[in-house]
Amino acid sequence: MMRSVIWAQFAKDRRVPLFLILLIAGSVLATVIFTGGANSPSSFAIYSEEANADQIEKKWEKLLNTDDSLQFSIADSAQVKEDLEKGNIDSAVKLMENDYKIITSDEITDVSYMQQHVHSVFQREAEISAITDLEGNELTREDVEKYLQAGPVQMEKVGLNNEEMTDYNMRTQLMFAFTLLIAIFILGFRVNNVTHDKVSGVWDRMILAPISKTKMYTGYILYSFFISMFQIVAVLLLFKYVLKYDLGNQFWLIILVSALFVFSMISIAMLITGFVKTPEQFYAIYPSIIPLIPLISGSYMMPGTISNPILLFVADLFPMAHAMDAIMNVIFYDAGLADITMSLLVMLLIGIVGMGLGINLVERRSR
Amino acid sequence: MLETVDLSKSFKGNKAVQNVNLYLDQGESVGLLGPNGAGKSTTISMMSTLLKPTSGEIKLNGANTLGKPDELRKVLGVVPQEIALYQELSAYENLRFFGSIYNLKGQKLEKRIQDALEMVGLKDRQKGIVKTFSGGMKRRINIAAALLHEPEILILDEPTVGIDPQSRNHILETVKNLNKEKGTTILYTSHYMEEVEQLCDRLYIMDHGAVIAAGTKLELLSILSSEDTNKVELNHLDESFIQEVKDMEGISKVEASNLQLKIIAKKGSNLISNLVHLAEKHHVQIVNFHTETPSLEDVFLHLTGRTLRD
Structure with missing residues (x-):
C-alpha cells in the first residue's frame, strides 16, 4: 500500500515533468554560469x-x-x-x-x-x-628561492589517507552548493504534497482506507528522498563524466553524505509543513528561508570566510554546513567514512529531531 | 446499524454540534438537512471517524467505535464535499490508486474500477485527466472513488454542490440505484430540500448544531398539519398592512417577497375575511390568493424561522 502512495506521487510528476526538469537544468546552468563551465581556469x-x-x-x-x-x-x-x-x-x-x-x-x-x-x-x-x-x-634571488624550497622546516600536504591531495577548487564547492540547493527545493515541494493532499481531501480518503499513517508518511518521505537523490546523482554524474570535474575517488561516500543531507532536509521541510495550513503558505515561506541556508553555511564562499560565532552556530543547526564540510573533506582531503562520521551523525540527528517534531505538528493540526 | 448518541463537538469553546442523536438502519436512505453552518459536515466527519467528538458515542451494530475506528472504516464509504482526487491523474489512475490503498489488486481491482465507472456513467471517459473534466464529472469520479471497496454505508456530503442539472440528476440516480439495487445504506447531506425529498426515507433537520426535527417526510409534514400555507399577491406592499397581518390571531409566520406574502396560519382561522378587511382598511388590493399543501421547506421555515438557503 505504501508503494501506491509512492506511485501516485511519481505518476503526478510523470504527468507534469517540466517543473522537475527545469529545476535539474537550473542547478546545472547555475553551476556552469557561476563557475565558467567545464573545469577551465x-x-x-x-x-x-x-x-x-x-x-x-x-x-x-x-x-x-x-x-x-x-x-x-x-x-x-x-x-x-x-x-x-x-x-x-x-x-x-x-x-x-x-x-x-x-x-x-x-x-x-x-x-x-x-x-x-x-x-x-x-x-x-x-x-x-x-x-x-x-x-x-650577498645572497642572490636564486639563493633565496633555493633556500625557501629546501628550508629547515618543510611542510608537506597529504590527504587523510597519506595520499596526494587535490588542490582546493572553488568551482567544485560551488557546484555542490547549487546542486544541494536545488535538491532542497525539489524535496521541499514534494513534502508539501502532504499539505496539498490534506487540503484536497485525498489525505482523509487515505485515513479511511486500511493503510496506516506510518505507511502514508513513509510513502511521501521516500518519494521526496528518491526524487531528490535522482537529481543529485544525475547532476553529479554529468559534472564528473561530461564536464570532467574532479570529484575525488570516493563517489559512493559523496552519495552517502548527500543521502543523509536529503533525509535531514526532508525533516526540516516536514517541520515547516507542520507550521502551515495551506500549500500556498508553504510556497510563500519555504523559498524565503531556503536560499539563506547556503549563505549562512558559507557554501558560496572560501572555507573560513565566515568567522562570526553566531553565524557559525546558526549554520551548524542546518545540514548544509555539515554536508558541504563532509563532501569537501572527501574530495580535497581524501577523507574516509570514519573521518566524516561526526558530520553524518549530526545530519542524522537533525533529521530525526526535525522529522519527529514535524510529523507531530502536522498531526496536531489535523485534530 | 450506525448510531450516534449525544454526539457533541466544540472548537475552542464554540459548540459546533450539540447532543446529536441519529441512527441509520441497514438499507435505509436517510437525509441530513440544514442550512450552511448547521453542523452537518462536522457531524458526518465525526461519524466517518475523521474527527474526534468532544463527547458522545458512535455505535456500529451496538458497539462503540470511538478509539477503535477500523471496524467502522471497513464498512464505510465517504464522499467528501471537496473533490478529493489527484487532478493531474486520469479518472482510471485515481481509482487505481484509491482501490490499491484498500488492498485491492489485479483482476479484482480492475473489475471494481470498471463497476464504479459504470455506476457513475463515466466508463468511456476513464482515460481523461481529471482536471480537464467538468465540475459534474469530477463529482461523479469523487463518488466512484468511495465505491471501490463496496461499502455497506455510504455517507455523501453535499455531493451536488455547484454542478449542472444533468450531472445532478445523474448523481441522484446513482445514489438511488446504490440504495435500491445494491442495498447500500445512505446518509445524504444537502441543503437542497428537493434532493432529500426525492432520495430519502427519513430525514434529520439540523440547525445551529442540533437536530431540531426527525422522521419520515409524512411525520415531518404533520408538524404543519394544523396549519395552512397561503400565498397572497398584492398590488403593492404596505409595511403597516404586513404588521397587522402578523398580529392577526392564528398566524404563525409571515414572509414578504416582491408583491407576495407567504402566510402560515392555523386552519379555520378565518384568514380570508380578515385579510379582505385589512386590505380595505390599508387601500391594498388583493390580486391573487391561494392555499398550498405545506412542503418540507415550510416545515423548515416553521422550525427555524428561516429558509434553507439563508
Whole structure:
C-alpha cells in the first residue's frame, strides 16, 4: 500500500515533468554560469601604466600564473578599461613595480579567490626582495628561492589517507552548493504534497482506507528522498563524466553524505509543513528561508570566510554546513567514512529531531 | 446499524454540534438537512471517524467505535464535499490508486474500477485527466472513488454542490440505484430540500448544531398539519398592512417577497375575511390568493424561522 502512495506521487510528476526538469537544468546552468563551465581556469587581464609597463607586465605574468584555476594575461590598459565599463569583464589587475590594484565591477566569488592569490604572490615577492635588497647581503634571488624550497622546516600536504591531495577548487564547492540547493527545493515541494493532499481531501480518503499513517508518511518521505537523490546523482554524474570535474575517488561516500543531507532536509521541510495550513503558505515561506541556508553555511564562499560565532552556530543547526564540510573533506582531503562520521551523525540527528517534531505538528493540526 | 448518541463537538469553546442523536438502519436512505453552518459536515466527519467528538458515542451494530475506528472504516464509504482526487491523474489512475490503498489488486481491482465507472456513467471517459473534466464529472469520479471497496454505508456530503442539472440528476440516480439495487445504506447531506425529498426515507433537520426535527417526510409534514400555507399577491406592499397581518390571531409566520406574502396560519382561522378587511382598511388590493399543501421547506421555515438557503 505504501508503494501506491509512492506511485501516485511519481505518476503526478510523470504527468507534469517540466517543473522537475527545469529545476535539474537550473542547478546545472547555475553551476556552469557561476563557475565558467567545464573545469577551465578563470581568466583575468593584467596591465600596467608605469613607464616600464612591458617589463612589469612580463615579470608579474610569470609570477602570477602559478595556480591552475586562475589565468592572467597581459592586455592593453585602454582596452581593459573599456571592457570593464561595458561590463565585458568583471575585473582586472593593475600592476605597479611592487604593488597592485584590483579593479572590479562585481564582487563575484572568482574575484575574491583571485585577490587572495594575487596578494600571496605579491607578499612572497616582497619578502624575497626585502632579503635580497639588504645592504651588504650577498645572497642572490636564486639563493633565496633555493633556500625557501629546501628550508629547515618543510611542510608537506597529504590527504587523510597519506595520499596526494587535490588542490582546493572553488568551482567544485560551488557546484555542490547549487546542486544541494536545488535538491532542497525539489524535496521541499514534494513534502508539501502532504499539505496539498490534506487540503484536497485525498489525505482523509487515505485515513479511511486500511493503510496506516506510518505507511502514508513513509510513502511521501521516500518519494521526496528518491526524487531528490535522482537529481543529485544525475547532476553529479554529468559534472564528473561530461564536464570532467574532479570529484575525488570516493563517489559512493559523496552519495552517502548527500543521502543523509536529503533525509535531514526532508525533516526540516516536514517541520515547516507542520507550521502551515495551506500549500500556498508553504510556497510563500519555504523559498524565503531556503536560499539563506547556503549563505549562512558559507557554501558560496572560501572555507573560513565566515568567522562570526553566531553565524557559525546558526549554520551548524542546518545540514548544509555539515554536508558541504563532509563532501569537501572527501574530495580535497581524501577523507574516509570514519573521518566524516561526526558530520553524518549530526545530519542524522537533525533529521530525526526535525522529522519527529514535524510529523507531530502536522498531526496536531489535523485534530 | 450506525448510531450516534449525544454526539457533541466544540472548537475552542464554540459548540459546533450539540447532543446529536441519529441512527441509520441497514438499507435505509436517510437525509441530513440544514442550512450552511448547521453542523452537518462536522457531524458526518465525526461519524466517518475523521474527527474526534468532544463527547458522545458512535455505535456500529451496538458497539462503540470511538478509539477503535477500523471496524467502522471497513464498512464505510465517504464522499467528501471537496473533490478529493489527484487532478493531474486520469479518472482510471485515481481509482487505481484509491482501490490499491484498500488492498485491492489485479483482476479484482480492475473489475471494481470498471463497476464504479459504470455506476457513475463515466466508463468511456476513464482515460481523461481529471482536471480537464467538468465540475459534474469530477463529482461523479469523487463518488466512484468511495465505491471501490463496496461499502455497506455510504455517507455523501453535499455531493451536488455547484454542478449542472444533468450531472445532478445523474448523481441522484446513482445514489438511488446504490440504495435500491445494491442495498447500500445512505446518509445524504444537502441543503437542497428537493434532493432529500426525492432520495430519502427519513430525514434529520439540523440547525445551529442540533437536530431540531426527525422522521419520515409524512411525520415531518404533520408538524404543519394544523396549519395552512397561503400565498397572497398584492398590488403593492404596505409595511403597516404586513404588521397587522402578523398580529392577526392564528398566524404563525409571515414572509414578504416582491408583491407576495407567504402566510402560515392555523386552519379555520378565518384568514380570508380578515385579510379582505385589512386590505380595505390599508387601500391594498388583493390580486391573487391561494392555499398550498405545506412542503418540507415550510416545515423548515416553521422550525427555524428561516429558509434553507439563508
